[in-house]
Amino acid sequence: MFSVDVSVSADPIVAIxxxxxxxxxxxxxxxxxxxxxxxxxxxxxxxxxxxxxAFKRDMEKVVAYYMREAISSDRxxxxxxxVDAGQPELADAVRRL
Amino acid sequence: MAxxxxxxxSFKTQLLTGTxxxxxxxxxxxxxxxFTSSATLDATTTAYSTSNEVTGxxxxxxxxxxxxxxxxxxGTTAFTDFADTTWSTATxxxxxxxxxxxxxxxxxxxxxxxxxxxTSTAGDFTIQFPTADASNAIIRIA
Numbered sequence: 001m002f003s004v005d006v007s008v009s010a011d012p013i014v015a016i017x018x019x020x021x022x023x024x025x026x027x028x029x030x031x032x033x034x035x036x037x038x039x040x041x042x043x044x045x046x047x048x049x050x051x052x053x054a055f056k057r058d059m060e061k062v063v064a065y066y067m068r069e070a071i072s073s074d075r076x077x078x079x080x081x082x083v084d085a086g087q088p089e090l091a092d093a094v095r096r097l
Numbered sequence: 098m099a100x101x102x103x104x105x106x107s108f109k110t111q112l113l114t115g116t117x118x119x120x121x122x123x124x125x126x127x128x129x130x131x132f133t134s135s136a137t138l139d140a141t142t143t144a145y146s147t148s149n150e151v152t153g154x155x156x157x158x159x160x161x162x163x164x165x166x167x168x169x170x171x172g173t174t175a176f177t178d179f180a181d182t183t184w185s186t187a188t189x190x191x192x193x194x195x196x197x198x199x200x201x202x203x204x205x206x207x208x209x210x211x212x213x214x215x216t217s218t219a220g221d222f223t224i225q226f227p228t229a230d231a232s233n234a235i236i237r238i239a
Contacts, residue, residue: 005239006112008104012212013227013235014194019220023185032181032225039228 026067030060098149100132100193102210103140104236112238116201119177119236121167125200129182129209129224130160131191138195138208145195145203154219155187163196171231174239178229183221190216194224196235207236 017028037059040052075094082091111117118124128145132138136149147158164180179196194209215222227233 006104006109006237008102008207010102010210012102012210013233014209014211015225015227016191016211016215017221017223017225018215018217020218021220023221024223032223035225035228036181039230039233041232 026064026071027060030064030067033063034059098135098137099139100134100136100208100210101139102193103208105142105205105207106140107143107204108206111201111204116204117198117206118200119165119168121165124165124167125198127163127165127179127196127206128160128199129163129179129194129196130158131156131184131189131222132193132195133190134192134214136193138193140208142195142205142208144205145197145199151189151191153187153189155184155222156189159199160194162199166229174231174237176229176231176234176237178234178236179226181223181225183223184217185221186219187217187222188219189222190214191222 017024017032034056038052038056040049040056042049044052075097079091079095082088082094108117119127130145131151133149133151145159150158150160152158161182161184163182166178166180168175168177170176191211192214193211196206196209198204198206209224226235229235231237231239
């Protein structure tokens with residue numbers, strides 16, 4: 001006889017993140033990104049666990065940095081699209097964000 | 098009325114009949130719909146319904162389409178995952194969610210309980226799925 005377990009725990013298994021009148025910051029998104037990229041086992045050797053957590057913190061900083069770069073670059077794209085659409089004042093407002 | 102987190106029993110049956118295909122790109126289309134605390138969702142839920150589904154700015158009935166992650170295995174456990182999903186610029190309150198297969202007559206897969214009401218106000222509402230590994234992935238067969 002074989003048994004297959006496909007049950008889920010009663011505790012919440014997804015995390016819900018919400019914002020109030022703003023979007024997520026690069027740091028908040030980077031944290032979720034790194035959670036998806038790597039996990040640290042609670043049963044790992046303490047030294048390895050600490051090293052892995054340190055690496056994870058460094059990864060968060062790198063991902064957040066490149067997210068800010070992407071946002072800045074996208075603003076440049078939006079700025080030029082608005083200028084091309086004859087909206088220089090709106091373009092300047094976007095550039096100043 | 099309550100939302101009780103569970104893997105839907107009908108989904109377990111459908112696993113044995115090969116109903117669902119979680120393959121990224123070529124598999125079925127899975128969606129996640131949000132529900133208020135007035136909804137009744139549990140292991141007996143068999144399909145998506147609009148009853149007590151969330152309404153509000155930035156939310157469309159039926160919910161968001163999920164991005165599948167092709168199933169894999171680690172050790173003796175097989176698992177699959179979905180990419181996190183976000184409702185942007187949304188003003189909504191939800192207590193739970195239902196993942197369902199819109200390719201297969203909206204067949205229910207899993208009921209999610211958020212533990213409490215979660216609200217976004219003119220902001221983002223994101224579901225972050227657990228780490229995709231043999232111990233934590235959203236759908237695991239051990």
